[in-house]
Amino acid sequence: MLIRFEVSNFRSVLEPVELSMVAVDRDRPEARPAPNLGESLLPVAAIFGPNASGKSNVIAAMSWLQTAVHESLRFWDDEIPLEPFAFTDGPSLPSEFTIESMVSNVRFEYVLQLDRHAIHYEGLFHYPEKKRRRVFEREGRDFILQRGLGSLSGTRELLTPRTLALSIARRFNEPVVSDFARTLLSTQTLGQKPRTRRFTGLTNVSSTRRWFDDSPGGDQSALWELEDPLSPTREDRVQALALLRMADLGIDDVVFDEYEVSSPGSGSESGRTRTRRRVRLVHRTGSERVPFDLAAESEGTRTWYALIGPVLAALKAGSLVLFDELDASLHPTLSMHLIRLFHDPATNPKNAQLIFTSHDTSLLNHLNRDEVWLTEKTESGATRLGALAEFAGERVRKSQNLEKAYLHGRFGALPEIDRTEMLRALGLIG
Structure with a gap:
């Protein structure tokens, strides 16, 4: 299960933003205990916010990292297809990605720092017996392996400035690496539209057919x-x-x-x-x-039909589904049913996870406070992501009507609509 994901300097994200699947309210069936982590993890997370606030870019960053592991060995010969923040110092700064997951009850952490020209740092760590141990680390071309993993030594020979060590090491079938990589690559992304022809992203969607x-x-x-x-x-x-x-x-x-x-x-x-x-x-x-x-x-019918394969594959494997704009083609009732499939331990016994973006505030009535995240734009145009459960540094009440509070602007993350310029352009005001 995904524990947390962090990204900086990617598309509209400049400063680091973090999405955590750690439960705040652990005393409910939806929260899945992770004994070796000492926490409970959530099967569902939803990201809300105004248009152009960066909701989709959080999903895109997670999908990009998966695609990078899948493609760097084959397609990154000339340039790394990265999209840093376009303003201020974004183009001159490296981008950073961190993902933590539970794989076979062991916590893994993968860290990546890179720009369009080279990979600066990459590290994979795991926590057997809850102690952090290095699987591998690389800075530039320098590559260090954990003792006892000599089967991965061939990774060093294939390493280039623009090839991920994880892309290479996963091919040597060493379980401590291949199991983590397989978990990462099993993520399925729905609803994302390609930004460029050169890099469309890896959807990895199981065919419904x-x-x-x-x-x-x-x-x-x-x-x-x-x-x-x-x-x-x-x-x-x-x-x-x-x-x-x-x-x-x-x-x-x-x-x-x-x-x-x-x-x-x-x-x-x-x-x-x-x-x-x-x-x-x-x-x-x-x-x-x-x-x-x-x-x-x-x-709507085609969308529901198309998601059956990915959803059932995730529920069967206990994997992650990313769904951008869940409400774009689905009736709120269908979206609610989809959320329930992941919430219910009876239909989701292997702890599959669903992370989605949406504008449909009615879905807040089917989400717990720790399952909701909010995006907004800063004055510099960068995306800020915050947990609703601790909005503005204060704990949101467990019993609060989330939809009503959201629509009344209690949590921000609403579009600021100013009609003055439009009325002036129409000649209705001076």
Whole structure:
């Protein structure tokens, strides 16, 4: 489980901001005890704030770190695709990322400092028996390993100024490294839009389709996932269908059929037909069952269908889901049901986590005070992130109506709307 994440000098974030999953209120079923940490961790965290206050950039920073570990060895030959804060000293300062997680009941800490040209510092630490021990550290090209991890010595030979040591070391199948890296890479990101063509980010989204298509050879992804113990089974299709029906969209089933398409172009390929497989959602109306192409469904239906795979994969593995703008295409009732899936130990026995951004204040009625985080912009245009549980240095009451207090500006993090300039432009005032 994620314990905390900290980032500085990334997009709209300049000074360090921290998102913590450590529970303030530990005496409730949603808070999951972590005995070796001495704390309880939360399965859900929500980030609220005005438009352009940096909510999405907190999610993007977590996704960026995951992508960096996945891609640095293969794609960072010429430049590190980093986006520092664009103003003041941001472009000349390094960016820093820190992530702490519980992996097999052991606390891990990974620290990274870099700019667009080189990695300045990188370190992986763990806490067996609650004592901090170094797995590896690197400053520039200098690389130090923990004793007894000689199997990772080949990392030093492949290290370059723009290659993460973790990207290399995870390939040597040393459990103390590969288990942490696997946990980090299992994070799934939904709702994020790519900023550039050069670096789109790693979404790592499990295909919803493979949770429904149980026909032999129906899902090509199964060809390379036969050895994956977390791959969907036929029994998992029942859960996927139940989750689809729970949304009360009038959908009764998911079916697949084949259709032929003609190849455009000229020469020998012109006019050739190919068979393709498509997904269709079956709607029940009275005694009728009518299949519709997925493309014909509403955006909300398509969004709910698309998140079934990632959510069930997370619940099955106990991994992390990042969801930017949860309310963008979902009805508040569906968003509430999604939160409940992660809250309830019965549906989330492996301690999967959901971190999301939203504008939908009605969701505050389904969140505890320690699950809410607020963003706002400083005068310099930088993002500030704060825990609602300790707003302005004072403990928010556990019984407080969070939605009402938020909308009344009790916690800030609301857009400041000044109509004067618009009224003047329309000629309605002098």
